[in-house]
Amino acid sequence: DAGVIQSPRHEVTEMGQEVTLRCKPISGHNSLFWYRQTMMRGLELLIYFNNNVPIDDSGMPEDRFSAKMPNASFSTLKIQPSEPRDSAVYFCASSPGLNTIYFGEGSWLTVV
């Protein structure tokens, strides 16, 4: 199994630009999570999906953030417009339940 695949691995963008992060979960996993990791705030759960349906988006910081899961094998996290304080590592993770979560390698976002 290839694991959770995220793209891009690194992105540097200018403030105000739209950023789209992509994730392919492990086949057969019915839960998908987006986390954000920063030094100041640690690892924060932004949103999670179960069977492609958003279950809890209470961690999404503001309306500039949106996430979609159009099918079981693909999800996106979009930031529009991006701001410097959005600079972080964004992790996608998937799980067949809540006993073990499998993380991707992360998308390192820098907004200048």
Place this chain on the structure above:
Amino acid sequence: SQQGEEDPQALSIQEGENATMNCSYKTSINNLQWYRQNSGRGLVHLILIRSNEREKHSGRLRVTLDTSKKSSSLLITASRAADTASYFCATVREYGNKLVFGAGTILRVKS
């Protein structure tokens, strides 16, 4: 919001020594998990302990859970330089449906 709080925040030991990290949490849980994160990488699941379990072993890892004190500890025995990483506890609340991570402990094992 973070459910788990690890301590110490950072730990530096010599190769061969044991490393103990602690995690405290606030609400009743269904299970508690420990993850490792190597620098620049994603998190990797190490071990899960359920609320009705008190101790669990996996190789050089030993995890304890004290639900009365709402705390857990992770012991790594005979540490190796390759154990250098950040370690996070994460909890699933009782009747909860998501995994919430603590701030992590940075472990450095010197060779």
